[in-house]
Amino acid sequence: MIPNIDTVEPHSSLLTEYLAEVKKLSTELSVLDLACGSxxxxxxxxxxxxxVTFADRNKMSLDKISDTSVNSVPSxxxxxxxxxxxxxxxxxxxDKCFSAVIVYRYLHRPLFESIKTSIQPGGLVIYETFTTEHPQFGRPKNPNFLLKHNELLQQFSGWEVLHYFEGIVSKGEGQGSQAIAQIVARKP
Known part of the structure; x- marks a missing residue:
């Protein structure tokens, strides 16, 4: 059975909130879902x-996305x-250019400059991942994969910050908590 988009883990509420902004930007260039996972x-x-350009090193994940998208998204x-x-x-x-780049649950610091360069002027970055406060709730625990306090704000200084959050949130009823940082910023 091919999964339906409704059976995939729910998307980030940030995307619902900024959908109109992303839609306005993506008339000619695609959005990069970097390290897209599922x-x-x-x-x-x-x-x-x-x-959307789905980018990941895991071929099996990309194959599942392909199977899901066949029945769930416009051709x-x-x-x-x-x-x-x-x-x-x-x-x-x-050598790539995107209207926006979205990154969730992934941190590889050497990519920050490349991400910023690959976004068209006026384009968006929507980034959310775990902070150094997260190990109290579970994995990841490696500091290489955890944002420092205000790190996203520092990385995107000089950009127009439309949204910023850093703190502890509930994962859902009975699912525990997580420590995250989020940013939505527009490239000058």
Whole structure:
């Protein structure tokens, strides 16, 4: 059975809140769902008639996204890109341009500059991942994968910050908590 978009883990509420902004930007260039995993966030955008490039190193994840999108999103709205963003011998974003880049639950600090460069002027970054407060709730615990206090604000200084949050949130009823930081920012 091919999964339906409704059976995929729910998308981020930030995407619902900023859907109109993303839709206005994505008329010519696609949105990059960087390190997309299950594709839950990009699939939400694609189901709203936004072109999305799903990028991940895991081919099985990309295959599942392909199977899901066949029945759930308008034709021609998805592109799959198998890429390892952590390969030190490449710079995969160097010749790319996107209307927006979304990043969830992923942190590889050497990518920040490439992410910023790959977004068109006036484009958006929507970034959310765990902070150094998170290990009290579970994995990840490695500081290489955890944002420091105000790190996203510092990385995107000089950009117009539309939303910023850093703190502890509930994962849902009976599911515990998590410590996250979120930013939505527009490139000058």
């Amino acid at each position: 594709g839950r966030n990009g699939l939400y955008l694609a189901s709203n008639d936004i072109s 021609g709205k998805t592109e799959l890109w198998q890429v390892d963003f952590e390969d030190e011998n490449t710079s995969p974003l160097s």
